[in-house]
Amino acid sequence: MNTRVTMADVAAAAGVSTMSVSYTYNRPSRVSDATKDRVHAAAAHLGYTGPNRAARSLRSGKHNSIGVVLGEKLTYAFEDPQARRFLSGIADACLDADTALMMLPNLHRDNDNARIRDAQVDGYVVWTTERDDPLLDVLVDTGRPTCIQGGPDHPGLEWIAIDDRAAADAVATVALEHRKHPAIVALRPDSRRTSSVTHGADPSSISMPVTRARLDGYRDACVRLGIDWSTVPTLFTTHNGRSEGDRAARKLLQDNAIDTLLVMSDELALGTLDAAAASGIDIPSTLAVTGWDDSDAAAAAGLTTVAQSLFDQGRSAARWVLGLSEHVDAAAWKVQERRSTGPENGPQTK
Incomplete structure (x- = not known):
């Protein structure tokens, strides 16, 4: 019969105290x-x-691990450039605390909430989710510190995000300075991932807080500039991918007379540029395009976009969860103007 070797056995063999071991x-x-x-x-x-x-975790109540909850398949964390930036920020904070990182997908399956609740972690950082996601109350009940990137603002949980509504208003204002016929390529409105086109979309009906706030901002700009919101088409995408942006742009350009595409991510916006190039549509004289996030690929493509640092947001959220900071940092943003909204727009910011 094998007997498990203990720390005391090692101490005796080494001729030192158990404490030294x-x-x-x-x-x-x-x-x-x-x-x-x-x-x-x-x-x-x-x-x-x-x-x-x-055993040590059971005694101390600490696991030295942080859970990252993604409302996507795990592959999204490695394929999407902004998700990678966000996770890199979390990982950077984990280095400061000598803490491990556990990936926890939340695809709204029957066992997801229980699996996330029972994970051996000391706290959670959550990639944005829906306002009515039942997981939010589950996370509150764990009593573990939790911070949500992008919201929603939920009682008992911290959150970090830029002012998406103000940023959307600002970037739309830049694009629509000399144009009057916009269309919107929006991130998915909820976990059902339905793809549809809606004219005069009602932001209050959107469950995803980031999509809702950006749609609010685009509407604010249109109304202020005298554009009839009820005529503005919004295509809600099924996923945040370049191919989906291509498909969305082809659909909108085929069915609507538009001169501007306001797009809620750089990946989607790059796909709209692909569609325009394939159709012989000149950017920006015939069609202006904006994105969101300011990725390296967006800069190379000359895309006007909203710049934000998801690395900094991930790091700040994780540091708060780990107790390394008493608060999350205010998330900064700016509009990065490039040639996709006009030849007069050089590399400047607003």
Whole structure:
């Protein structure tokens, strides 16, 4: 019968105290190199692989891990450039706290809420979700610190986001300075991921807070500039991908007389540029296009866009969850004007 080797066994074999063995594994700066060498040699001889992390977590109530909740398939975290930036910011904060990162997809399946609730983590950072997502109350009930990027603002949870409504108003104002016939390529309105075209879309009916706020901002600009909102078509996409932007632009350009595309992400906007090029539509003399996020690809394509740092937002959210900061930082944004909205627009910001 095999007996599990304990820390005390290693201490006896190495001729040191049990505390020295504990420090060797958990606080190595507290022991000398010679002691560490003796402990590691004894551990190797006895087949000791280190302290039981699960047992230690049960005793301390700490797991040294943070959960990242994504309302997307896990592959999205690696494929979407902005998701990668956001996760990089979280990972950077984890380095400061010597903390692991656990990916937790939330696809609204029957077992998702329980799996996320029972994850061995000390807190959560959530990629934006719907206002009525039942997971939000589940996260509150865990008592663990939780911060949501992009909202919604939910009682008992922290959140971080730019002022999406003001940013949408600002970028639409730039694009519509000399134009009067916009169309909108919007992020999905809810978890059902339905794709549809709506004229005069009602932002209050949108469950996703980011989509709702940006649509509000586009409407604000149209109304202020004398554009009849009821005539403005909005195509709600099924996913945030370049191919989806291409499909959306072809649909809108085929069915509507438009001179401006206000697009809620750079990936979608790059797809609209693909569609315009394939159709022989000149940018910007015939069609102006705006994006959102200011990715490297957007800069290379000359795309006017809303610049924000999802890296900084991810880092700030994670630092708050980890207790490294008492508050989340205010999220900054600016309009980055480029040639997609007019030849007179150079590389400037507003």
